[in-house]
Amino acid sequence: MKNNTDHIAIIGGGIIGLGIGWQLVRRGAKVTIFEKGEIGKEASWVAGGMLAPYAEAGFEEIKLMRFGEQSLQMYPRLLDELSEDTDEVPVLDTCGTLMAGIDRDDTEKLKRLYEFRKELALDVKLLTGTEAREREPLLSPNVVSGLWLPDDAQIDNRKLLKAMKRGFEQLGGTVMEQTKVEEVDIKRETVMSVITEEETYAVDQVVVAAGCWSQQLDGIPDQQLPPIRPEKGQIITMEKTADCPLKGIIRSPRMYLVPKEDGTIRLGATAEEKGFDKRPTAGPQKELLEHGWEMIPSIYELPLVETVAGLRPAGKDHRPIIGESDISGLYYATGHYRHGIMLMPLTVYALVDEILEGEVSDWLTPFRPQRFNANE
Amino acid sequence: MSSLQIADREFDSRLIVGSGRFPDPETMQKALRASGTEMVTVALRRANLNTDEGENILTYLREDGYFLLPNTAGCYTAEEAITTAKLGREALGTNWVKLEVIGDDETLFPDVPELLKAAEKLILEDFVVLPYANDDPITCRKLADMGCAAVMPLGAPIGSGMGIRNPYNLRIIKELVDVPVIVDAGVGTASDAAIAMELGMDAVLMNSAISQAKHPVMMAEAMKKSVEAGRLALESGRMPKRLYAKASSPEDGLIEVDREEQ
Numbered sequence: 012m013k014n015n016t017d018h019i020a021i022i023g024g025g026i027i028g029l030g031i032g033w034q035l036v037r038r039g040a041k042v043t044i045f046e047k048g049e050i051g052k053e054a055s056w057v058a059g060g061m062l063a064p065y066a067e068a069g070f071e072e073i074k075l076m077r078f079g080e081q082s083l084q085m086y087p088r089l090l091d092e093l094s095e096d097t098d099e100v101p102v103l104d105t106c107g108t109l110m111a112g113i114d115r116d117d118t119e120k121l122k123r124l125y126e127f128r129k130e131l132a133l134d135v136k137l138l139t140g141t142e143a144r145e146r147e148p149l150l151s152p153n154v155v156s157g158l159w160l161p162d163d164a165q166i167d168n169r170k171l172l173k174a175m176k177r178g179f180e181q182l183g184g185t186v187m188e189q190t191k192v193e194e195v196d197i198k199r200e201t202v203m204s205v206i207t208e209e210e211t212y213a214v215d216q217v218v219v220a221a222g223c224w225s226q227q228l229d230g231i232p233d234q235q236l237p238p239i240r241p242e243k244g245q246i247i248t249m250e251k252t253a254d255c256p257l258k259g260i261i262r263s264p265r266m267y268l269v270p271k272e273d274g275t276i277r278l279g280a281t282a283e284e285k286g287f288d289k290r291p292t293a294g295p296q297k298e299l300l301e302h303g304w305e306m307i308p309s310i311y312e313l314p315l316v317e318t319v320a321g322l323r324p325a326g327k328d329h330r331p332i333i334g335e336s337d338i339s340g341l342y343y344a345t346g347h348y349r350h351g352i353m354l355m356p357l358t359v360y361a362l363v364d365e366i367l368e369g370e371v372s373d374w375l376t377p378f379r380p381q382r383f384n385a386n387e
Numbered sequence: 388m389s390s391l392q393i394a395d396r397e398f399d400s401r402l403i404v405g406s407g408r409f410p411d412p413e414t415m416q417k418a419l420r421a422s423g424t425e426m427v428t429v430a431l432r433r434a435n436l437n438t439d440e441g442e443n444i445l446t447y448l449r450e451d452g453y454f455l456l457p458n459t460a461g462c463y464t465a466e467e468a469i470t471t472a473k474l475g476r477e478a479l480g481t482n483w484v485k486l487e488v489i490g491d492d493e494t495l496f497p498d499v500p501e502l503l504k505a506a507e508k509l510i511l512e513d514f515v516v517l518p519y520a521n522d523d524p525i526t527c528r529k530l531a532d533m534g535c536a537a538v539m540p541l542g543a544p545i546g547s548g549m550g551i552r553n554p555y556n557l558r559i560i561k562e563l564v565d566v567p568v569i570v571d572a573g574v575g576t577a578s579d580a581a582i583a584m585e586l587g588m589d590a591v592l593m594n595s596a597i598s599q600a601k602h603p604v605m606m607a608e609a610m611k612k613s614v615e616a617g618r619l620a621l622e623s624g625r626m627p628k629r630l631y632a633k634a635s636s637p638e639d640g641l642i643e644v645d646r647e648e649q
Binding site: 069070071072127226227238239240241283284285286287325326327328329330 | 410411412413414433434435437440441442443444447601602
């Protein structure tokens with residue numbers, strides 16, 4: 012059992028670190044978030060904000076889908092609590108996902124996804140092109156098939172990040188931006204302090220929530236570092252004008268389009284192995300626009316607001332890495348890959364219980380850091 | 388089963404596997420192990436070749452000691468392909484290259500004039516060139532004659548999983564060239580790989596057939612077995628085909644049963 016006068020350091024101020032920090036201070040802990048740049052400006056910012064466990068379920072990712080499903084169900088509770096602490100809280104948009112296909116090959120793909128979802132007894136409908144256009148009249152006349160997943164949702168992740176930061180600070184949490192943790196000092200398998208360029212901070216627990224940078228920390232033995240690499244994702248943000256009043260999430264096998272509360276539409280996303288390079292590039296931007304336009308032709312007129320790339324924290328098995336490591340007081344909450352916004356509530360509630368009460372949630376069993384120990 | 392010789396290298400496995408489009412690196416690693424392959428292709432344009440900053444896909448491939456074959460996927464001109472091949476030589480420390488020069492996005496068929504140009508140039512610069520080609524005997528013969536270490540005609544378009552669409556051309560290519568013939572692209576399931584091997588192809592190169600299966604690791608094992616089965620069948624020499632039945636049980640020496648004694 013941890014005691015409430017402990018000082019907990021969180022490395023990384025993305026959606027995961029921020030969420031954990033906010034819940035910890037809510038329950039009386041003393042917390043500092045160390046962020047090498049600005050709070051919530053990396054992968055969490057670039058994310059589409061889709062809470063779509065059913066659209067994204069992969070054939071060998073059923074446990075991850077269940078985790079996402081549970082996490083989505085915790086969103087109303089999280090947003091209620093956040094409203095108690097701050098205003099300007101985003102709305103959970105339970106819009107569902109409409110997937111669309113434009114030719115025979117797409118249709119084959121959608122049918123394969125449909126059959127897998129049927130096997131799992133999920134709520135899913137296979138649609139004709141006409142039925143898909145009845146749901147979203149902006150869809151291209153060339154759309155020949157669709158898949159309707161009513162239980163998916165989405166949220167304005169940028170608004171959420173801002174609200175969580177305010178909530179965290181209002182309850183007495185400390186944010187240290189432009190402060191890069193260089194080293195975690197560990198003695199006798201126990202966390203002692205975190206060391207930045209300028210100073211050493213004695214701490215009782217450390218949560219590493221540093222996304223794709225979670226491996227770049229000195230002081231933690233190599234075999235204890237999470238196997239994580241950056242995966243680059245580029246997106247395009249457009250202004251949602253009267254030309255294109257998009258209602259909900261549209262996906263094709265090549266892209267997603269999602270309208271946000273702030274009056275924009277986000278179009279994403281690429282998946283590229285480019286190391287830590289986050290510059291948007293011409294080719295992938297061209298392809299994103301083409302793939303978006305083939306499904307929703309009316310994006311043609313929309314003013315461009317932003318082109319940006321982020322770095323997904325990709326674990327070796329593309330599953331999150333959550334829980335206490337073999338070093339006492341060192342916790343991981345990282346590797347959320349393309350699902351950080353969706354997986355945040357359950358990650359946060361489960362890990363905060365573990366940190367404060369020592370309760371290890373069954374939900375985390377498939378995702379614990381120790382799974383990589385036995386690998387070699 | 389005989390081994391496969393390409394240029395100065397010998398391989399026990401006749402299955403070459405691409406490293407792209409797997410659900411995640413761990414699945415890739417397990418699938419490659421299950422496939423028994425010794426040679427893995429890496430798309431240079433899609434790989435992060437800067438290995439000094441943290442881990443990446445190459446780290447995982449190197450852990451298992453595969454012979455890495457860089458490929459020029461995504462190049463549309465001879466010039467791009469040559470530059471990319473040189474980049475691969477530097478990054479991966481090998482002068483081998485799988486040469487791809489693509490004609491368009493829809494079909495991903497090779498652009499033959501550009502392919503020939505790039506192959507000529509790279510051979511002069513001491514590359515071991517394995518060109519991805521159409522299933523066109525003349526193109527393949529030209530590539531072999533100019534000194535490519537193998538020719539790699541397609542079975543069907545890349546990523547289509549349509550199987551071996553023109554076995555006759557592949558047989559003609561095999562007869563025309565003296566270097567190994569590797570079927571590259573088109574395999575969708577295990578029988579396709581076996582058919583390629585039974586046709587006398589020297590090896591099969593595949594990627595999507597494994598990485599896009601529902602269960603890639605299982606499919607990798609299926610492919611290993613089918614490539615081996617196809618090659619063994621070829622080397623065994625199949626029985627002649629007959630139109631009419633012929634009993635497989637011998638007619639001589641049958642036990643005569645004396646019904647009255649029973």
